[in-house]
C-alpha cells in the first residue's frame with residue numbers, strides 16, 4: 001500500500017512527457033493512466049520519475065509506430081508466409097496505389113451505373129486458364145468454404161484419405177467441411193486411392209468429389225491417386241461436381257526451371273473439373289486472393305451466395321491482381337513478377353550479386369553456396385541452388401536481432417555460427433539498401 005505513494009500522478013507524467021508537443025493530450029493521458037495502473041498492480045520497486053517518463057514515451061511511440069514494416073527477405077524461402085508470401089510486381093504495386101482512393105471497383109464507367117466487382121479480372125482469368133467463368137475471393141481458404149457452402153450444405157463430399165490434409169495455419173480439410181455444413185466421406189487409403197473408390201462411395205446424397213493438392217508434403221513409394229480426368233468423368237457420369245483445389249497452382253510450368261511439377265491451372269481446367277481453385281499469392285505471384293475458375297453453371301451459385309459479400313476482395317487487391325494477370329497475358333511474367341524472377345535466377349548471377357556485396361563490405365564477409373526453397377506450401381522438399389552472403393559471428397542471434405530493427409528490417413538465417421543472407425530471395429533492386437544497412441550495422445561491436 002505504502003509503495004503506491006511513490007507512483008507519480010497522471011498529471012505529473014503527462015506534463016513531463018516528451019510527446020506532449022506532437023501527440024494529442026488525450027492519448028498521452030490514456031497511456032499515463034495505463035502506466036500508473038500497471039505500476040499499482042505490480043509488486044516491483046517503483047522506478048525513478050525520469051525512468052517512468054521514458055517508459056511512457058516508449059509506450060506512446062510503440063502505439064503510433066506500425067509493427068508491420070517493410071522487410072528484406074534474405075531467408076532463402078521465396079514465398080515466406082510470415083513475410084507476406086509473394087512480393088508484388090512493380091506494376092501491381094503501382095496499380096494498388098493508383099486505385100487506393102476512389103476507384104471504379106463496382107461501377108461501370110461506360111454505362112454510368114453499378115457494375116460487377118469481378119468483371120475487372122474475369123475475362124483475363126478465362127483467357128489465361130481456358131475456363132468458361134471465374135470468380136475471385138479473399139484467399140483460397142475462403143474459396144473452398146464458398147464452394148462447399150454453395151454446393152454441399154447438408155450433403156456428402158468425397159475426399160481421398162490421402163488428401164484430408166492440414167494446409168497450415170490450422171486450416172484442415174475435414175474441419176472446413178464440417179464448418180460448411182457438408183459431410184466428409186473419406187475413401188481409399190492414406191497411400192492409394194482409385195477412381196473406383198470414389199465411384200463406389202457416391203450416393204443420392206453426394207454433392208461432389210473434392211480433390212485437394214497435397215501442397216506441403218509428398219507421399220512417396222507405393223502410392224496411387226487417379227488422374228484428374230478420370231475423376232471428372234466419374235463425377236459427370238453420376239451427375240455430381242468435381243472440385244479441384246490445386247493449392248498454389250501455377251500458370252507457368254515449373255518443371256522448366258528444374259522443379260517438380262506443381263499443378264498447371266490450364267491443364268487442370270482442360271482435365272475437366274467443374275471448379276478449380278487456387279491462391280493469388282503463391283506461385284501466381286500476385287496479391288492475397290482465392291481464384292475460382294471453371295464451368296459457368298457451377299460458378300454462378302457462388303457469385304450469388306450470401307457469403308460472397310463477406311469474401312469479396314478489396315479495390316487495391318483487385319487492381320494488383322489485374323496487373324499481375326496482365327503480365328502473364330503479355331508473356332512477361334518471368335521478367336515482371338518477383339517470384340518468377342527469383343525462381344528463374346541463374347546461380348552464376350546470384351553468385352555475382354553475393355560477391356559484389358561481399359566485396360563492398362570487406363572483411364569478414366564471405367560468399368558461400370546454399371539452397372533456397374520455394375515455400376508458401378508449394379514444392380515441399382525441393383531446393384534451388386543459390387548463393388549467400390555470410391557473416392561469421394560467435395553470437396549470430398545478436399546480429400539477426402539487430403537487423404530485424406532496421407528500416408527496412410532484414411530477416412536472415414542462422415547456420416554454422418554465421419548469419420546467412422540468401423540472395424535468391426532478395427529482390428535485385430534491394431541489393432543496394434541491403435548493402436547499406438549491413439555496412440552501417442556491422443561489424444557489431
Ligand SMILES: *Cc1c(COP(=O)(O)O)cnc(C)c1O
Pocket residue numbers: 139140141142167212213214215216245246247248278279280289290376377
Ligand atoms: C495454400 C493452400 C490453401 C489455402 O490457400 P490460402 O490462399 O492461403 O487461403 C488451400 N488449399 C491448398 C491445397 C493450399 O495449398
